Amino acid sequence: MTKDSQALVFVVDDDEAVRSSTKLLLKSVGLPAVTFSSAQEFLDNYDPLQPGCVVLDVRMPLMSGLELQQLLNMRGAIIPVIFITGHGDIPMAVEAMQHGAFDFLQKPFRDQDLLDRVQKALEKDRVNRVQLREKTRIQERRESLTPREREILELMTRGKPNKVMAADLGVSQRTVEIHRARVMEKMGASSLAQLVRMVMDLDQPGGDTSSPSAREAAR
Amino acid sequence: MDTPATPPTKSPAPEELLALLQRLTHVSRLATMGEMAAGIAHELNQPLTAIASYAQACDWLLARGSTDTAEIRDALQQITAQGLRAGEIIRRLRNLVRTPDTARVVTDVNELIEELKGLALTDARAHNVRLTLELAPALEPIVANRVEIQQVVLNLVRNAIEALEGVPPERRDIVLRTAPGSDSNVELSVIDSGPGVDEAIVDRLFSPFVTTKPAGAGLGLAISRSIVEAHKGTLRYRPVGAGGGACFVLRLPHAQGGA
Numbered sequence: 244m245t246k247d248s249q250a251l252v253f254v255v256d257d258d259e260a261v262r263s264s265t266k267l268l269l270k271s272v273g274l275p276a277v278t279f280s281s282a283q284e285f286l287d288n289y290d291p292l293q294p295g296c297v298v299l300d301v302r303m304p305l306m307s308g309l310e311l312q313q314l315l316n317m318r319g320a321i322i323p324v325i326f327i328t329g330h331g332d333i334p335m336a337v338e339a340m341q342h343g344a345f346d347f348l349q350k351p352f353r354d355q356d357l358l359d360r361v362q363k364a365l366e367k368d369r370v371n372r373v374q375l376r377e378k379t380r381i382q383e384r385r386e387s388l389t390p391r392e393r394e395i396l397e398l399m400t401r402g403k404p405n406k407v408m409a410a411d412l413g414v415s416q417r418t419v420e421i422h423r424a425r426v427m428e429k430m431g432a433s434s435l436a437q438l439v440r441m442v443m444d445l446d447q448p449g450g451d452t453s454s455p456s457a458r459e460a461a462r
Numbered sequence: 463m464d465t466p467a468t469p470p471t472k473s474p475a476p477e478e479l480l481a482l483l484q485r486l487t488h489v490s491r492l493a494t495m496g497e498m499a500a501g502i503a504h505e506l507n508q509p510l511t512a513i514a515s516y517a518q519a520c521d522w523l524l525a526r527g528s529t530d531t532a533e534i535r536d537a538l539q540q541i542t543a544q545g546l547r548a549g550e551i552i553r554r555l556r557n558l559v560r561t562p563d564t565a566r567v568v569t570d571v572n573e574l575i576e577e578l579k580g581l582a583l584t585d586a587r588a589h590n591v592r593l594t595l596e597l598a599p600a601l602e603p604i605v606a607n608r609v610e611i612q613q614v615v616l617n618l619v620r621n622a623i624e625a626l627e628g629v630p631p632e633r634r635d636i637v638l639r640t641a642p643g644s645d646s647n648v649e650l651s652v653i654d655s656g657p658g659v660d661e662a663i664v665d666r667l668f669s670p671f672v673t674t675k676p677a678g679a680g681l682g683l684a685i686s687r688s689i690v691e692a693h694k695g696t697l698r699y700r701p702v703g704a705g706g707g708a709c710f711v712l713r714l715p716h717a718q719g720g721a
Contacts, residue, residue, distance in 0.1 A: 258508045260544050264515035267537060271522035302504065304590055305631060329504040351511040354518035 250365050251295040252276040255285045255311070256327065257303045261350075265298060265357070272358055282306035286314060294372055296345065296364035297324045298357075301335045309335060312342055321371045323364040327352070381441045384430050392429070395422040399435065400442045490685045494616055495555070498581065501588030506551050509544035516541045554580045566607050566693075568717050571640050571648050572597045578612045582619045582638070589623050590631040596639040601648050602716040606693055611714070614686040614697070618652040618710045621682065625656035625708060647695070647713040658706045659699060667699055690714070 252269050254276050256262045262278045269276040276298075279285040283306055285297070301308040312324055323345035328336045336347040345364045348356060388396060391412075398408045405423070409416045432438035516537045523534055554577075575597060586593035619636065626634040635655040643649030659667060668687045683697075690697040695714040702709050 258512075260512035260540065260547070261508055261515070264512040264519065264537075264540065264544075267533075268515045268519040268522070271519040271526070271528075302588075304587060304592075307590070307631075329507050350507045351514040354515070354522070357515075 253297045254278045256300040282311035301326050301328045323367050498585050501585045505584045509548040512544045568603050591634040593636045598641045604714045605717045610689045617682045622654035646716045650712040653709040655707050658701050658708045
């Protein structure tokens, strides 16, 4: 699928009536939804490239919503998950939030509450995908640097002056200047400040661009 | 292991005992209901959620001037069906909490199971347990107080569900089986894939106040056996075998056999 494909709401619930009614409700406000009767069925059809969000029942036989969330997390999935819980499931909802759920909702829910959360989740997914794409781009640029250029980049982001770099690396200041220019050009940075920000974003935890599915999703 | 639940030395009058047993049965039934309440609340939430969503979807569709009447009618029919589904859940619950009916009637064991099936399945599902019914066809009728025997069966199922708590969800199995027993008896077994009963308490399993549950009063099995014995039947435990697991066998005499 391409990055431009339409966002979908994935409804995962073992109860047929809850599933169909949620799908119709979403459809009635113009949000296309796809339903799955089990966590496994969702997982079997999961496409990291497909933008959207998941509306997930916390309590299901065999694989619960929480277990599915953990599997998605392990795969480095960035798709936001809204949990649907029953009355007695608050501890489960808390656990889900601790594991990075986007939000949760108690059954039965008001249409506006569901629609608001879904809209916000879709927006979050969109922003996530843009950021991930940007990160992957920077990552790829960094990978295109030669070992020496990467060394220079490392020293630049630590704020070392050219003179110190030259001494550290045992080369002339002129050579350092040439490498610097190449690094700026290859990274597509117009200022040192911008370059530092790029590298900080890359190395920030949470933005795991090294996981295969995250990188795939960013294409 | 066949120790009587209540060793009588100076026994009260039989009718007094019976009344006490009936009250205890009612209390124990209410306790079972309490334990099952979470599962039932969850089960009721499903049709309620569907009703609310279908109704709100209809409202949106109409507000946006949708002319797809088939879609709207389908949603309205779903609302009706889900309303009835909710009513059915309440009806099953009410059957169990109503004040006990002391009448004993000629009845079919499979029919008793069919009636409580919904509640038992709800409870099992809420705990990620697979409950399978294996009902032998054309069983001899028995004479029983239907609600009391149902209470015994639900009690056994509940115990089995609790026994499976520490077992991974994919291996949580309960089989509820009926069979034509020997010696003019009908046999009903509740078999679980749990760890089985600790050998240390097997001999005292049916004595009052013996429990393995942190919050248990230890009356469930004692009351169950008293009910069964009042029906001239037996309730026994046997381990399933090498793979662990517990099996409780309830035997009740055929209708023409007395009671």
